[in-house]
Amino acid sequence: DVKVTQSSRYLVKRTGEKVFLECVQDMDHENMFWYRQDPGLGLRLIYFSYDVKMKEKGDIPEGYSVSREKKERFSLILESASTNQTSMYLCASRSPGDYEQYFGPGTRLTVT
Amino acid sequence: AQSVTQLDSQVPVFEEAPVELRCNYSSSVSVYLFWYVQYPNQGLQLLLKYLSGSTLVESINGFEAEFNKSQTSFHLRKPSVHISDTAEYFCAVSERGSEKLVFGKGTKLTVNP
Numbered sequence: 185d186v187k188v189t190q191s192s193r194y195l196v197k198r199t200g201e202k203v204f205l206e207c208v209q210d211m212d213h214e215n216m217f218w219y220r221q222d223p224g225l226g227l228r229l230i231y232f233s234y235d236v237k238m239k240e241k242g243d244i245p246e247g248y249s250v251s252r253e254k255k256e257r258f259s260l261i262l263e264s265a266s267t268n269q270t271s272m273y274l275c276a277s278r279s280p281g282d283y284e285q286y287f288g289p290g291t292r293l294t295v296t
Numbered sequence: 297a298q299s300v301t302q303l304d305s306q307v308p309v310f311e312e313a314p315v316e317l318r319c320n321y322s323s324s325v326s327v328y329l330f331w332y333v334q335y336p337n338q339g340l341q342l343l344l345k346y347l348s349g350s351t352l353v354e355s356i357n358g359f360e361a362e363f364n365k366s367q368t369s370f371h372l373r374k375p376s377v378h379i380s381d382t383a384e385y386f387c388a389v390s391e392r393g394s395e396k397l398v399f400g401k402g403t404k405l406t407v408n409p
Contacts (some may be wrong), residue, residue, distance in 0.1 A: 188339075215395050224305065226386060226401035227340075234395055242396075274339060283328045283347060283390050285397055287339040 187211070188288035190275055196294045203262040205291050207275030214280055216258035218242075218250065221272040221290070233258055234280075265295045298323040300389050302400035310408050311379055317372040317403045319387030329370040330388040330397065331361055340386065346370065357381075382407045 191206035209216065215234050219227040219242075229242030231250040239250050247269060251259045258277075262269055272292050276285040303318040321327065328347050332340040344355040351363040361372045370387060387400040 217396075219399075224401060226302075227399040229396060232395060276340075278395075280395070284330070284342050284345060287332075287341070289339045 188275055188277055188286050190273075190288040190291050192291050193289060194292050194294075196296065197262075197265050198296055199266060201262075201265050201295075203265050203293065203295075205260040205262075205273055205275075205293070207258045207260070207277075207288055208256055209258075209275075209277040209286070210256065211277060211279070211286065212255065213277040213286075214255070215278045216252065217276040217278075217285065218248075218258065218260045219274045219276065220244070221274055227274065230260065265293075267295050269293065270295045298327070298389055298391055298398050300387050300398055300400035302385075302387055302403050304403050305401065306404045306406070308406045308408060309377055312376045314375050315373065315377050315381075315405065317385050317387075317405065319370045319372065319400060321368050321370065321387075321389045323368075323389060323391055326392045328390045328392065329361075329363055330390070331355075331359070331370070331372050332386045332388060332399075334384045334386065334402075336383070343372075343385070377405070377407045379407050379409060381405060 188209045217232040218230045233239045233252040249261045274290045275288040278285045301320045330345045331343040333343045344353045346363045354360045359374045384402045388397045
């Protein structure tokens with residue numbers, strides 16, 4: 185069965201902290217994605233990766249970076265967290281031959 | 297650039313009533329279309345998808361959607377809803393050859409007893 189896991193369901197951080205959100209998939213998928221979800225705005229793509237060490241900016245990359253050192257793991261990094269980064273963060277993966285994306289359960293991040 | 301419009305942000309209905317959640321998209325090329333569902337405090341799950349072939353696609357829990365190329369729509373319907381269908385529904389589009397999905401802003405379906 186397809187599985188995408190995220191390291192935390194809930195996270196509370198202080199302004200200015202460096203924050204790591206981890207995502208792991210067990211499907212050997214090449215493509216992985218990070219989205220943020222805000223009420224009334226839907227899902228917006230932050231970054232995606234189409235292979236190990238490869239990344240591309242999505243629609244809202246400002247204030248974020250990513251790391252993909254291994255195929256199964258894709259990390260989202262907030263270098264200096266700010267209150268406007270309080271949101272739900274969703275990770276997804278897919279195989280290039282399959283247009284469906286598989287989502288993790290999400291991490292609800294609060295920055296105080 | 298592709299975009300997705302979900303015309304209703306909230307849809308309240310009574311149990312056993314029919315429902316339609318509307319989705320329109322814009323794209324200059326051929327597309328794949330999806331509906332995802334998000335139950336409270338969970339991630340997104342694929343409900344159904346249109347890739348090619350029959351324009352009417354169905355899910356295992358009674359939802360269906362019809363791809364209408366001329367109207368650039370992919371509306372989601374169910375003839376009789378249950379309380380358990382209460383969730384947020386997202387329409388998404390992917391242009392052929394693209395790795396990315398573009399999502400609508402979501403429609404919150406609330407089924408009342």
